[in-house]
Amino acid sequence: MKRTPAKSPPVRTAAKKPTEADEADEVAVIDEAETNGEAPAAEKAASRPSTKRRATAESMAAGQRDISVSEFFAKNRHLLGFDNPRKALLTTVKEAVDNSLDACEEAGILPEVWVHIEMTGENRYKVGIQDNGPGIVKAQIPNIFGKLLYGSKFHRLRMSRGQQGIGISAAGMYGVLTTGKPVKIVSCIGKKGKSHDLHYFELQIDTRKNKPEILNGKGEGEDIPFGADGDKFLAKHGVEWKAAKDGTVAHNGTSVTIELEAKYQRGRGSVDEYLEQTAIANPHVTLHYKDPDGKEYHYDRAAEQLPPEPKEILPHPYGIELGNLVTMLQATKAPTLSQFLTSSFSRVSSSKASDVCEAAKLSTRANPARIGRHDGELLYQSLQKAKIPPPATDCISPIGVPLLLKGLHHVVPAEFYVADTRPPTVYRGNPFVIETALAYGGSSAAVKISLEALTEMLGETDARTLRQFLINGFNGIGGDAADKILTEAEFGNRTSPSKLKPAEIAKLHAAMRNVNLEEGQTMNVLRYANRVPLQFQPGACAITQSIMGTNWRAYGLSQSRGGLPSGPVTIMVHIASVWVPFTSESKEAVASYPEIQKEIRLGLQAVGRKLAMFVRKRMKVKQEGERRNVFLRYLGEVAGAVNEINGRDKKKLYDMLLKVAKRKTEQADIKLDDQGRVIKRAEEDEYGDNVLIVKQDEPETPPAATEAAAAGLKKTKEKGTGKAGR
Amino acid sequence: MAKKPSSTKSGGAAVSVSAKDKKTLGSLRVLADEVVDCAEKGRAPHLDVPSRSLSNVRFNKSKRFLEMGSGTNRRELFNLSQAKAYMQTLLISSGCKRLIEEGKTTSLRGLYYMLKHSIEGTKEETFDDQADSDTIIEDVEVTLNSLREEMHLYASNRGNLVGPITLVDSGDEIDCTRMGSAGYSIPSICEPDVIQFKKCTAKFILHVEKDTVWRRFAEDKFWLKHNCLVTHGGGQPPRGVRRLLHRLHKELNLPVYCLLDNDPWGYYIYSVLKQGSINLAFESVRMGIPEAKYIGLRSKDFDRCQLSNSVKINLNDQDVKRAKQIAEYPWFKDKKAWQKEIQTMLGNGFKLEVESLISKDISYVTEEYVPARLEDQDWLD
Ligand SMILES: Nc1ncnc2c1ncn2[C@@H]1O[C@H](COP(=O)(O)OP(=O)(O)O)[C@@H](O)[C@H]1O
Numbered sequence A: 001m002k003r004t005p006a007k008s009p010p011v012r013t014a015a016k017k018p019t020e021a022d023e024a025d026e027v028a029v030i031d032e033a034e035t036n037g038e039a040p041a042a043e044k045a046a047s048r049p050s051t052k053r054r055a056t057a058e059s060m061a062a063g064q065r066d067i068s069v070s071e072f073f074a075k076n077r078h079l080l081g082f083d084n085p086r087k088a089l090l091t092t093v094k095e096a097v098d099n100s101l102d103a104c105e106e107a108g109i110l111p112e113v114w115v116h117i118e119m120t121g122e123n124r125y126k127v128g129i130q131d132n133g134p135g136i137v138k139a140q141i142p143n144i145f146g147k148l149l150y151g152s153k154f155h156r157l158r159m160s161r162g163q164q165g166i167g168i169s170a171a172g173m174y175g176v177l178t179t180g181k182p183v184k185i186v187s188c189i190g191k192k193g194k195s196h197d198l199h200y201f202e203l204q205i206d207t208r209k210n211k212p213e214i215l216n217g218k219g220e221g222e223d224i225p226f227g228a229d230g231d232k233f234l235a236k237h238g239v240e241w242k243a244a245k246d247g248t249v250a251h252n253g254t255s256v257t258i259e260l261e262a263k264y265q266r267g268r269g270s271v272d273e274y275l276e277q278t279a280i281a282n283p284h285v286t287l288h289y290k291d292p293d294g295k296e297y298h299y300d301r302a303a304e305q306l307p308p309e310p311k312e313i314l315p316h317p318y319g320i321e322l323g324n325l326v327t328m329l330q331a332t333k334a335p336t337l338s339q340f341l342t343s344s345f346s347r348v349s350s351s352k353a354s355d356v357c358e359a360a361k362l363s364t365r366a367n368p369a370r371i372g373r374h375d376g377e378l379l380y381q382s383l384q385k386a387k388i389p390p391p392a393t394d395c396i397s398p399i400g401v402p403l404l405l406k407g408l409h410h411v412v413p414a415e416f417y418v419a420d421t422r423p424p425t426v427y428r429g430n431p432f433v434i435e436t437a438l439a440y441g442g443s444s445a446a447v448k449i450s451l452e453a454l455t456e457m458l459g460e461t462d463a464r465t466l467r468q469f470l471i472n473g474f475n476g477i478g479g480d481a482a483d484k485i486l487t488e489a490e491f492g493n494r495t496s497p498s499k500l501k502p503a504e505i506a507k508l509h510a511a512m513r514n515v516n517l518e519e520g521q522t523m524n525v526l527r528y529a530n531r532v533p534l535q536f537q538p539g540a541c542a543i544t545q546s547i548m549g550t551n552w553r554a555y556g557l558s559q560s561r562g563g564l565p566s567g568p569v570t571i572m573v574h575i576a577s578v579w580v581p582f583t584s585e586s587k588e589a590v591a592s593y594p595e596i597q598k599e600i601r602l603g604l605q606a607v608g609r610k611l612a613m614f615v616r617k618r619m620k621v622k623q624e625g626e627r628r629n630v631f632l633r634y635l636g637e638v639a640g641a642v643n644e645i646n647g648r649d650k651k652k653l654y655d656m657l658l659k660v661a662k663r664k665t666e667q668a669d670i671k672l673d674d675q676g677r678v679i680k681r682a683e684e685d686e687y688g689d690n691v692l693i694v695k696q697d698e699p700e701t702p703p704a705a706t707e708a709a710a711a712g713l714k715k716t717k718e719k720g721t722g723k724a725g726r
Numbered sequence B: 001m002a003k004k005p006s007s008t009k010s011g012g013a014a015v016s017v018s019a020k021d022k023k024t025l026g027s028l029r030v031l032a033d034e035v036v037d038c039a040e041k042g043r044a045p046h047l048d049v050p051s052r053s054l055s056n057v058r059f060n061k062s063k064r065f066l067e068m069g070s071g072t073n074r075r076e077l078f079n080l081s082q083a084k085a086y087m088q089t090l091l092i093s094s095g096c097k098r099l100i101e102e103g104k105t106t107s108l109r110g111l112y113y114m115l116k117h118s119i120e121g122t123k124e125e126t127f128d129d130q131a132d133s134d135t136i137i138e139d140v141e142v143t144l145n146s147l148r149e150e151m152h153l154y155a156s157n158r159g160n161l162v163g164p165i166t167l168v169d170s171g172d173e174i175d176c177t178r179m180g181s182a183g184y185s186i187p188s189i190c191e192p193d194v195i196q197f198k199k200c201t202a203k204f205i206l207h208v209e210k211d212t213v214w215r216r217f218a219e220d221k222f223w224l225k226h227n228c229l230v231t232h233g234g235g236q237p238p239r240g241v242r243r244l245l246h247r248l249h250k251e252l253n254l255p256v257y258c259l260l261d262n263d264p265w266g267y268y269i270y271s272v273l274k275q276g277s278i279n280l281a282f283e284s285v286r287m288g289i290p291e292a293k294y295i296g297l298r299s300k301d302f303d304r305c306q307l308s309n310s311v312k313i314n315l316n317d318q319d320v321k322r323a324k325q326i327a328e329y330p331w332f333k334d335k336k337a338w339q340k341e342i343q344t345m346l347g348n349g350f351k352l353e354v355e356s357l358i359s360k361d362i363s364y365v366t367e368e369y370v371p372a373r374l375e376d377q378d379w380l381d
């Protein structure tokens, strides 16, 4: 284990060994960017002539100093989701979009967000995200975008997307570190009519001091006039600003532009996937997305109401740690311990407070600021032991069954949808709600992809083998399905995806369509925390673990022991909480608290039971349909033979036999109309109201769907250039 | 579409329909009418086909042949696993109806081709292969209680006869001593209306398993020396051969001696000749010859005839299994001699073909082996 050596500047030491190959040149860029700054003091120490004792306490003291959060981040960016260029791109988009949505919802505005990714050079992209939110007051802009750990959400307990106040400034810093380009912010808080409507900042984070450096307007930022002049100004600075539709009034909102070293690639873990999944869990959001190829995707909102505003709550005593308590004791303005307890925590009445104090052998009137370490610990113990009612749970605003169904149906094509919202419960004093939704049936993205989109994806992928390409690139394709496709297309599974000739691609394309993926398909898992999709570290996540731990065979899916079930099924699990416990700062996986696992399991069972009903019914209908087909096939022959023997009317006999056949296979009629297709609508009634069944065989055109989607994007509307043909 | 007068097909010539044909047509019609009846009543049509499995076969100890029991299998149109067989049963019935009306006969294979076509709107064939239609034909036979020949069907000819008999076959008089080297080819239909016996001086019948052995006997004029008929059935004898043997035995009182291979298959052929086959138990009355004798080859012949090691053929697992099964047949079960015979073969671990006797001398079988057995009345019953 390498200790940070005192003698070399910390910035010099490469951060954690990069995990992906692309990382190598990225590291080089950082070095360059960082050495541009002034040489750290420690460097002088490094040039000292060596003595017998290589270091003395004094010399080491020279290198011992504060490590700023920003420096820490620069070295540990993998902790925050910047481990490789591809993920850096996603994290940047994600932090900005999450902020936009949070801000809009908090301000009571139906969110509309524009995302534009442009390639500016090799491995360089410019990302612009704009929202129609409340905007940010001028004075706050530099800190928000140029200082890590600065935000409004950390200090309160309220359900929101962002949590640590690390997000957007980290993205900005990553951009500065890798490209040297400042973060550009435009914001408008909507004082209509005045000339100083738009604030424009070019910022850079001073990593050493964790402080923003404003590069434009002599360190003050600039106010730019709204209108043609302003547009011209912004265009010159490479910033997009979409004005309100009528073109007269400035659009409230914020736009962030970050240029960064990145890699754009579709498929699993991509920006495209993130936006699609965001659309599913946020049916009240409209998203516009222009990808680096200039293709535009529009996810129109399916719901016109904002989710109810989550209430802010005080922390529950069970949810805090000792350190927290001590800090709170220091910071409080309450004059007495009793008041401190009742005003800082939820569910602590004054009688409860005196119980707690008594148990800790402390006076209710003690001055909180004077409570020492030892007494603090006693107080903590007694708080944990006290019988305190669980916190109020109305601080959480779940998506709700109707919108879960709507959102999933809007984006994931399937036959059967079911959703469930569990009643709120508590883990470690934090209220949370688990929601589950499931879509079953329909064909997977792999079947729908157009040849052009496939060619494009093959060109972009960095998967080494075709097999890997298929598994990583498409939801629902697991190892089995990939093998089937490759066998059908007569490719070895080591074939490299990048060198395929057009004829070979066509062959692969045909195979993807022909192979029955229903069998080899693995469940597509969508994980959400406070409506934000979790795209990485599925294995470490309580959600995935609970899904794998559930016996799906009982619900009509096949599943190998301890694995994900297979079948044409998408499952969505959402945890909404004032404080979602993640396994790491990068907020990628939900930690496995037993209370959370239990709720997830119950939620999965709730949708599983409905799925089982549907699967069984579907199987029965299918079997009956097949049976009928068999009978129908032979009826003509039988009628003909009888006619040959006794001369009775063939047609009449056939019709009579047909009637008997229909009656004998009545079950099939559940699904058959006179053409023998289409499900009866009334079927839904049998399942209860948390289910949606979609007619199959009908061309399905939900508002946001076209085949652009093809590339694993499923349902999105596509305008502009690359209209993917069939 | 009304019924096509079948006479138009045969060029307008009036077809004479015999009383037997009328009976068959009647039962075919009942079959078809039942379908209409069911359909009119909104019921699912079905057929009850007498079961031809071992479980529905009984050994009648006093008559000494196999009889079919009364068990039937229901075959339904609206049953997934039976639908196709049901349809095929009706197709076969309609095919036979056509044959009878047109006054024609055809082979099993002929009927198969007559009825084979792809089902409208599908790629599925009415019959996939002849085995498919052959079983259904047997089903129809037992269902209608009509014999194959009554349905104007015949199997391909297999089996020959040589010896001092003159018979009339479809009006032609045939002297079976003067039929050249191949002998008289036994037709598949040997009913009295087709074949009548005119004159016979033979005292017994020697039935051998295969053509090769039969030729030896024919060439050596065994029938002349021993005043007998020599027949073969090309392995498992077809119905025509069995029917002819039965008639010769019953009508002319000729004892039947069998010369078959010393292996489970040979035993089984003897069993079928004697008691009837499990599959066609319903025909045993007309075909079984309970008095038939088994003169060889015997398990003890390897030693008795001092054969060379090279003629041994090792028993395989299948043979051993079959042999044990045969030993369990009720008609062998309480016959000590047969039990001993089978045990000896199993003990030997090898089987012997009749042809193995040739290793001693080309005519050993005709000049020594068979005459000696007949002389000593050394046979199994
Ligand atoms: N687009 C935006 N519109 C309005 N306010 C924003 C926007 N983006 C960020 N903010 C404010 O800046 C704060 C810091 O954001 P961030 O660094 O991402 O941390 P977090 O989202 O975890 O609080 C947010 O808490 C929010 O108050």
Ligand SMILES: [Mg+2]
Binding pocket: A095, A098, A099, A161, A162, A163, A165, A166, A167, A168
């Ligand atoms: Mg944030």
